Amino acid sequence: MISRVVVIGGAGYIGSHIVRALAKARDAQTGKARFEVVVIDAFLGCNGRDRIASLPHSIALETGDIRDAVFLDAVFSKHRPSAVVHMAGSIVVPESVRDPLSYFDNNVIGAIRLAQAMRNHGVKHLVFSSTAALFGTPITDAHSLLSPDAPIHPDSPYGDSKAMTETIFRACDVAHEIKTVNLRFFNACGADPAGDIGEVHDPETHLIPIVLQVALGKRSHISLFGTDYPTPDGTCVRDYVHVNDLASAHIAALDYLAVGGASVSLNLGTGHGYSVKQVVDAARLVTGHLIPAVECPRRPGDPPRLVASAAKAKEVLGWSATCSDLDTIIRTAWKFHSAHPAGYSVRGPREGGE
Numbered sequence: 001m002i003s004r005v006v007v008i009g010g011a012g013y014i015g016s017h018i019v020r021a022l023a024k025a026r027d028a029q030t031g032k033a034r035f036e037v038v039v040i041d042a043f044l045g046c047n048g049r050d051r052i053a054s055l056p057h058s059i060a061l062e063t064g065d066i067r068d069a070v071f072l073d074a075v076f077s078k079h080r081p082s083a084v085v086h087m088a089g090s091i092v093v094p095e096s097v098r099d100p101l102s103y104f105d106n107n108v109i110g111a112i113r114l115a116q117a118m119r120n121h122g123v124k125h126l127v128f129s130s131t132a133a134l135f136g137t138p139i140t141d142a143h144s145l146l147s148p149d150a151p152i153h154p155d156s157p158y159g160d161s162k163a164m165t166e167t168i169f170r171a172c173d174v175a176h177e178i179k180t181v182n183l184r185f186f187n188a189c190g191a192d193p194a195g196d197i198g199e200v201h202d203p204e205t206h207l208i209p210i211v212l213q214v215a216l217g218k219r220s221h222i223s224l225f226g227t228d229y230p231t232p233d234g235t236c237v238r239d240y241v242h243v244n245d246l247a248s249a250h251i252a253a254l255d256y257l258a259v260g261g262a263s264v265s266l267n268l269g270t271g272h273g274y275s276v277k278q279v280v281d282a283a284r285l286v287t288g289h290l291i292p293a294v295e296c297p298r299r300p301g302d303p304p305r306l307v308a309s310a311a312k313a314k315e316v317l318g319w320s321a322t323c324s325d326l327d328t329i330i331r332t333a334w335k336f337h338s339a340h341p342a343g344y345s346v347r348g349p350r351e352g353g354e
Contacts, residue, residue, distance in 0.1 A: 003035050005254065006081040008066055008114065009088030010039030013199045014129065014188055014243055016054035018085060020197070021247035023056060035254075038079045040066060042088070044106075053344040054197045066110045069117070076121040083125035083254055086114060092205055093133065093156045100157035107161035111168050119176045125257040126180040127250050128169060132267070133159035134184060137303045145309035148184060148267045155301060166265065173263045181253040181317075182265040183246075186308045190242040190329040191336035198336030199243075200343040208240075208330065211280055212337045215289035222291060224276055226298035229305075235276035237305040239269040242329050245321040252317040261316070269308020270321045278326065286330045287338075 005022060009015045025034040039055060042065040055061060060079070064071040066088060089107045090096065096103040118126065136153035138146060154160045169180040189208045191198030199209050213219045227234040249268050274282075277293075284291050313319045 002033060003083055003254065003258065004038065004079060004081045005035050005083045005085060006038045006040060006075070006079065007085045007087060008040045009086070009129075010037070010059075011041040011043065011051040011054055011061075012087060013201075014185075014246055015039075015041075015085075015087040016051070016197045017192060017243045017247045018087065018250050019055065019059060020192060021244070021251055023059065025251060036060075038062060038075070038081065040064065040072075040075060040088070042066070051200070051344055067106070067113050069113050072113055072117045073120065076117050076123070080121070081123055083127070083257065084114065084118060084123060085127045085129070085250055085254070086111070087129045089161070091131075091158065093158045094205075096156050096158035096161070103157045103161050104164075107158075108164050108168070111165040115168055115172045115176075115178065118178055119172065124178055125254065126169060126178055127253045127257070128165065128180055128182050129250075130166060130182045130184045130265070131159065131162050132184050132186045132269075132306060132308065134163050134166070135306075137301055138306075145271055145307055146267065146269075147309045148265050148312050170263065179257050179261065180263045181257060181261070182263075183249055183253060184265065184267050184308075185246060186239040186241055186267070186269040186306065188243050188246055189240045189333060190244065190323075191332045192244060193332055193335070195332070195335035195339050198333060198340065200340070202343070207238075207276065207279060208283070208333050209337065211283045211291060212287070212334055214291045215283060215287040215334070216337065216341050218341070220292065221294045222280055223296045224280075224293050225296050226302060227295050228298075231275055231304055233275050233277045236302055237273035237275045237307065239271070239273050239307040240279075240324060240326065240329055241268055241270060241321055242324040242332070245324050248322075249313065249317065249319045252319045256317055264312075264316055266313040266316060267308040267310050268313060268319075268321075269310045270324045271307065271310055273305060273307040274326050279330075282326045282330045283334070286327070286334050
């Protein structure tokens with residue numbers, strides 16, 4: 001049976017890769033498509049409507065803000081989805097500190113409107129793209145992995161907004177039997193191997209795109225914020241997960257819910273961390289560029305090491321990362337960035353062809 005899935009924020013970086021994976025998924029026996037995909041996107045924030053270029057022509061697109069209850073009701077009435085993937089939201093931690101009300105407005109009010117629409121239309125399955133920012137700055141040693149059962153202590157309004165959203169959806173399970181898989185991302189990165197969709201933010205705040213901007217001549221150097229951490233080379237260690245691995249986890253979560261799975265929260269990571277210096281060195285090898293690095297003081301709030309335990313995701317979903325080695329991450333990201341040094345064009349493939 002074909003499942004009709006609404007992907008909210010489906011034109012974003014991670015969302016576009018999830019949409020592609022859903023569109024490509026085929027039944028193993030019949031070879032027929034497993035999902036019909038409907039994208040909802042408001043095209044706010046980073047790159048706005050430039051991101052329409054990331055969507056295939058065949059995907060139904062509804063442009064609007066999920067905080068608009070009338071709009072959301074109309075979309076659910078029109079398409080009658082069986083499941084929702086919720087990707088939309090504001091994501092920049094420092095910005096959330098400067099402007100917390102807009103983050104609570106967009107992320108939390110949007111979640112409430114979505115939950116109301118799902119309740120009103122009898123949609124019982126939800127996959128929510130959450131974040132490791134829920135954990136704040138945990139105390140970890142050089143070998144520990146962060147469990148999804150670790151204490152929740154967000155240290156930013158962004159993290160708070162995600163924690164609030166998980167609380168909302170948990171209450172909706174009790175009251176309305178809406179089952180939710182909360183997928184807590186660690187560091188999403190990389191790009192589809194085709195090189196036509198990838199990570200674009202303005203301004204850019206993520207390490208790998210910033211390093212590649214240096215290789216492209218868009219920045220003079222990469223700043224190493226702290227080289228005296230208790231890690232093997234003194235720089236922070238993080239768990240990097242290829243965006244296509246994240247996409248496959250969302251499909252596994254939809255399959256899990258379709259057979260009656262209970263609500264659950266899972267970490268999406270690899271169990272292996274790379275330091276900032278290792279990322280820079282890998283980018284130098286892939287790009288062939290020097291990529292100058294400048295040592296700078298630590299930034300407040302940066303924990304030395306954040307690496308996920310994804311054992312529960314393996315147990316519950318049968319999922320584990322398969323393409324999240326650092327070489328694959330950098331090579332796929334570089335293929336996209338070198339082909340799109342200015343990001344998506346204003347008039348992308350989808351817009352130009354319609």
